[in-house]
Amino acid sequence: QSALTQPASVSGSPGQSITISCTGTGSDIGANNYISWYQQHPGKAPKLMIFDVSNRPSVISNRFSGSKSGNTASLTISGLQAEDEADYYCLSYTVSSTLVLGSGTKVTVL
Amino acid sequence: EVQLVESGGGLVQSGRSLRLSCTGSGYVFEDYAVTWFRQAPGKGLEWVGFIRTLGQGGTTEYAASVKGRFIISRDDFKNIAYVQMNSLKSEDTAVYYCSRFYCSSTSCYDPIQDFWGQGTLVTVSS
Numbered sequence: 001q002s003a004l005t006q007p008a009s010v011s012g013s014p015g016q017s018i019t020i021s022c023t024g025t026g027s028d029i030g031a032n033n034y035i036s037w038y039q040q041h042p043g044k045a046p047k048l049m050i051f052d053v054s055n056r057p058s059v060i061s062n063r064f065s066g067s068k069s070g071n072t073a074s075l076t077i078s079g080l081q082a083e084d085e086a087d088y089y090c091l092s093y094t095v096s097s098t099l100v101l102g103s104g105t106k107v108t109v110l
Numbered sequence: 111e112v113q114l115v116e117s118g119g120g121l122v123q124s125g126r127s128l129r130l131s132c133t134g135s136g137y138v139f140e141d142y143a144v145t146w147f148r149q150a151p152g153k154g155l156e157w158v159g160f161i162r163t164l165g166q167g168g169t170t171e172y173a174a175s176v177k178g179r180f181i182i183s184r185d186d187f188k189n190i191a192y193v194q195m196n197s198l199k200s201e202d203t204a205v206y207y208c209s210r211f212y213c214s215s216t217s218c219y220d221p222i223q224d225f226w227g228q229g230t231l232v233t234v235s236s
Contacts, residue, residue, distance in 0.1 A: 001174065003154075034220050038155075045207055045226040046147075046155065052220065089155050093221055098171045099145070104154035 004028065004090055004102040011108040012080045022073040022090035022102045030071040034093035037066060037075045041086045049088075050075060077107070085109045112136040112225045116208050119230030122198055130230060132191040132208030140164060143211050143218050144184060144191035148204035149229075158206070160221070161191060163213040176202075198234045205229040 005023040012018040022029065022037075029035060033053045038046035048057055050066035053073065063078045073092070077084055090102035118130040132144055145160040159172035161182045170182050181194040191208060209223040 032219075034222075036222055038223070040155070045228050046209075046223070047226070048222065048224050051222040051224075057224070087154075091157075091221070091223065093219065098173070099157045099160070099221055101147075101155050101157050 001028075001094060001096070001098060001100050004092060004100055006088075006090065006102040006105045008103070009106045009108065011110055012077075013110045014080055014082065016080050017076060017078045018080060018107065020075045020077075020088055020090075020105045020107070022075070022092075024071050024073075024092055024100070026071060027096070028071075028092040028094045028100050029068065029073050031095050032093050033068070035066070035068060035073045036091045037064075037073075038089045038091065039084075039086045040089065046089065080109055082109050114208050114210060114225055114227035116206060116227045116230040119206065119232045121233045121235060124198060124200060124234055124236045126198055127194065127196045128198060128232060130193045130195070130206055130208075130232070132193075132227060134189045134191070134210065137210075139189040140186040141213065143213050143221075144182070145209045145211060145221065145223060146182060146191075146193050147207045147209065148202075148232075149207070150201070150204045153204075155207075156204075158193065160211075162218045165215065166213050166218045195232070198232075200234050200236045203232060203234045205231050 037050040040046045054066040146158040184191040209226040
């Protein structure tokens with residue numbers, strides 16, 4: 001199972017919106033809605049940001065949103081803030097009952 | 111307060127074994143699967159494997175990179191999950207994280223990793 005494909009880096013200015021894509025196959029992203037997104041700051045543990053494609057934990061800002069189309073999931077960050085600078089990973093369940101992570105995207109706030 | 115704490119990391123020689131522990135507290139441990147991830151220095155996260163709840167058979171799934179070498183188990187009396195790592199290689203050097211996801215009475219199919227531990231470093235020397 002190869003890693004899901006994410007852009008290595010995405011950048012934006014404060015206040016702008018950015019979108020991170022996560023591309024898989026019909027055996028993972030395309031096969032279910034069990035897709036989640038995680039934020040990781042340097043030296044810290046990952047943190048759940050989005051689950052089941054587009055649901056947000058109550059403690060997460062509504063600036064974060066998720067979607068899916070076919071074999072590609074996306075995470076959008078609106079109103080970009082300095083604290084959003086981090087690495088982001090997507091995670092999907094697969095038809096083999098395993099998990100697969102995205103390759104990770106470094107978000108830079110200019 | 112939900113907490114997951116990894117322990118057991120350290121320096122080990124290539125070819126040897128090491129067992130990591132993940133201790134959960136602040137929640138009903140037996141209701142949650144436990145997942146292990148790792149992150150090599152300067153690299154991205156990698157899924158290692160997970161163990162379902164005993165109610166769902168306590169079965170395990172592994173990434174191809176560790177299958178046959180790593181064994182995940184759990185002790186619900188102690189609220190601890192383990193990963194036994196055998197035949198270690200230099201490429202197993204990483205920070206190992208554990209996390210949890212809820213298993214209903216009927217399935218463990220929604221792997222929402224809602225809480226994570228802070229990780230423990232494993233260094234395999236050649």
